[in-house]
Amino acid sequence: xxTINDTxxxxxxxxxxxxxxxxxxxxxxxxxxxxxAYDKNVSDVQAAQAKIAPQYQTQANQLAAQYERxxxxxxxxxxxxxxGTGNAVQQQEALNNQFQQNYAGLRANEMAAQxxxxxxxxxxxxxxxxxxxxxxxxxxxxxxxxxxxDQNKQNTWYDEQAKTMAGFGNFSAYEKLYGKDAAxxxxxxxxxxxxxxALGAGLIDAKKFKEITGENP
Amino acid sequence: MAEVxxxxxxxxxxxxxxxxxxxxxxxxxxxxxxxxxxxxxALLDAYNANTAAQAQQGQNIQQNYAGANYDIGxxxxxxxxxxxxxxxxxxxNTAAGSQHRLNLGNARARAExxxxxxxxxxxxxxxxxxxxTTQMYQNQVDAAFADNDxxxxxxxxxxxxxxxxxxxxxxxxxxxxxNFDPYKDLYGNDAAAAMQxxxxxxxxxxxxxxxxxxxxxxxxxxxxxxxxxxxxxSGGGFYWGENNGYVPTTGKGGGGGGGSSTPYTLISSFFPxxx
Numbered sequence: 168x169x170t171i172n173d174t175x176x177x178x179x180x181x182x183x184x185x186x187x188x189x190x191x192x193x194x195x196x197x198x199x200x201x202x203x204a205y206d207k208n209v210s211d212v213q214a215a216q217a218k219i220a221p222q223y224q225t226q227a228n229q230l231a232a233q234y235e236r237x238x239x240x241x242x243x244x245x246x247x248x249x250x251g252t253g254n255a256v257q258q259q260e261a262l263n264n265q266f267q268q269n270y271a272g273l274r275a276n277e278m279a280a281q282x283x284x285x286x287x288x289x290x291x292x293x294x295x296x297x298x299x300x301x302x303x304x305x306x307x308x309x310x311x312x313x314x315x316x317d318q319n320k321q322n323t324w325y326d327e328q329a330k331t332m333a334g335f336g337n338f339s340a341y342e343k344l345y346g347k348d349a350a351x352x353x354x355x356x357x358x359x360x361x362x363x364x365a366l367g368a369g370l371i372d373a374k375k376f377k378e379i380t381g382e383n384p
Numbered sequence: 385m386a387e388v389x390x391x392x393x394x395x396x397x398x399x400x401x402x403x404x405x406x407x408x409x410x411x412x413x414x415x416x417x418x419x420x421x422x423x424x425x426a427l428l429d430a431y432n433a434n435t436a437a438q439a440q441q442g443q444n445i446q447q448n449y450a451g452a453n454y455d456i457g458x459x460x461x462x463x464x465x466x467x468x469x470x471x472x473x474x475x476x477n478t479a480a481g482s483q484h485r486l487n488l489g490n491a492r493a494r495a496e497x498x499x500x501x502x503x504x505x506x507x508x509x510x511x512x513x514x515x516x517t518t519q520m521y522q523n524q525v526d527a528a529f530a531d532n533d534x535x536x537x538x539x540x541x542x543x544x545x546x547x548x549x550x551x552x553x554x555x556x557x558x559x560x561x562x563n564f565d566p567y568k569d570l571y572g573n574d575a576a577a578a579m580q581x582x583x584x585x586x587x588x589x590x591x592x593x594x595x596x597x598x599x600x601x602x603x604x605x606x607x608x609x610x611x612x613x614x615x616x617x618s619g620g621g622f623y624w625g626e627n628n629g630y631v632p633t634t635g636k637g638g639g640g641g642g643g644s645s646t647p648y649t650l651i652s653s654f655f656p657x658x659x
Binding site: 252286299326352379 | 431524558
């Protein structure tokens with residue numbers, strides 16, 4: 168048969184579980200919202216990132232085509248103008264240098280864009296992870312506050328039950344609070360103050376009743 | 385082997401009441417210990433995920449730049465080949481050819497160097513981000529500790545105040561049953577004893593029957609002997625019932641004389657709270 172102390176232990180356990188579950192749900196809900204926002208942001212950045220390589224390849228192709236045109240034109244002009252070998256080669260070199268510079272610049276820009284996009288993804292991940300940790304922290308702090316409040320509530324509940332039970336001559340709850348000696352004394356006082364009830368409830372016998380009241384029941 | 389008798393000391397009311405405070409504080413400590421453990425784990429999970437992402441970004445940078453470098457090299461080789469063919473077709477002499485290759489090599493080196501410099505900058509930035517993440521993680525853990533300490537201290541302070549209020553309330557409850565032990569801690573022994581005397585004067589029957597006062601004290605309060613008690617002058621040393629809790633120290637049924645100053649001894653086994 169469950170005692171008041173068993174009931175208290177059961178209440179404390181159930182209450183703590185419910186509080187834990189409540190704040191886990193709160194965290195899970197926040198985490199789901201954060202994940203939705205994170206996934207959308209990542210998707211946006213990845214979509215933009217996917218365009219980088221084709222964009223730069225198009226520019227590189229245009230650059231190469233332009234270089235080829237310039238090279239051919241220069242060559243034709245050189246032949247038509249009777250330009251010397253040294254000068255013609257120098258002209259081609261100049262065109263090549265320019266192209267190489269432009270091409271390398273283009274690739275460097277592409278790399279910078281790729282690095283930036285990659286860093287954006289990393290930053291989004293960092294932000295998301297930090298938000299998750301903050302949400303967990305918030306939920307845990309609320310849970311801790313709720314658990315402390317619940318501990319107080321359970322104690323108050325126990326005190327009220329002790330008082331209620333004492334009204335019926337049961338001081339077992341007070342035994343936990345004050346110890347057996349004090350609870351026994353309280354019970355004795357209660358019996359002396361309520362001898363007829365105590366007799367009716369079987370807490371004392373007729374002899375004890377007479378000792379208290381001086382009368383036979 | 386003879387058993388060794390152990391004497392277990394019964395806790396006093398105050399000691400027993402102290403267990404509520406101890407349990408409560410232990411509960412708070414446990415709650416905030418669990419809180420800190422979970423928060424630390426959440427921060428560690430975030431840190432691990434962040435550093436892994438940054439390490440991946442570092443690898444991506446290396447890979448991307450290697451690809452770009454290769455691409456530039458291929459493009460350069462193609463151009464070099466074209467130019468060399470062009471020079472050969474135009475019959476450039478050996479010196480011009482050497483100069484031409486040197487110029488091409490310089491152009492390639494400039495492109496590669498520029499890219500390598502940019503790659504180093506990107507990797508340095510990635511490294512810096514990783515260090516920042518580590519620093520941020522350490523700061524977050526420190527902050528979590530400090531915050532947890534603060535919240536726990538606040539909860540313990542609240543609890544301390546609650547316990548004080550609770551002790552006062554329990555002292556009041558116990559006082560209604562004639563137990564003023566908790567008031568000893570609150571007001572001191574003298575004040576508690578004085579309160580107990582007042583309670584006994586207000587509740588002489590209960591006080592007498594629970595063995596808190598002697599028959600003589602009962603008579604001093606009420607002006608008459610307790611019901612069922614035969615005073616010494618009318619038979620001497622008789623004690624009321626068997627559960628009064630008091631017997632004359634001169635011996636039960638000592639007969640005659642005695643007078644009202646007969647000392648009484650409490651049978652403490654019956655009223656252990658008055659030991």
